[in-house]
Amino acid sequence: DIVMTQTPLSSPVTLGQPASISCRSSQSLVHSDGHTYLSWLQQRPGQPPRLLIYKSSNRLSGVPDRFSGSGAGTDFTLKISRVEAEDVGVYYCMHATQFPPYTFGQGTKLEIK
């Protein structure tokens, strides 16, 4: 199974400041079709997860443009350009490249300082 490792596991951030979360996979996430199936999910307190980013850098419709995804191969990053109060929650990376199974990172808790 592909192992997804996120850092940091906790990220205290000042409102209006940027935040960055890293995700590393134990194998390349480049699929045989050429796409990289790395996604980022946000889970606000008490809510189900919500897809933010797919195929490493594509924002889902309705996701604010302060969220951006980047990376290739085994190293990926989620960046929030200016953190807002509504961004508090846990962020997960996950891959959908090699099935089975799909796997998630441990989660990174974003909190306001």
Place this chain on the structure above:
Amino acid sequence: DVQLVESGGGLVQPGGSLRLSCSVSGFTFSNFAMHWVRQAPGKGLEYVSAINPDGLKTYYADSVKGRFTISRDNSKNTLYLQLSSLRPEDTAVYYCVTLSFDYWGQGTLVTVSS
């Protein structure tokens, strides 16, 4: 609008069984594979099971293999997860999720305890 509504969770004793349902609307259910993902209290996300569009191919995580059964009724736009031989470590919120993980239900809580 796409909606996924899970039901069937509850409190069950170790060794017991439950059937979870996920009623789907807003897209052509029969065309897409579906997933179940669970989340133990205060923990991260665990991929549990998947089923292809016609229901003939399924996948189970090792932690549930032989105890859980995924199925679907395309005529009823409903996804199921039969949970058997339940253990305390199966306590979690169970989410049904669309193929591309772009839609999640609100989840249904399963608590396994005596």
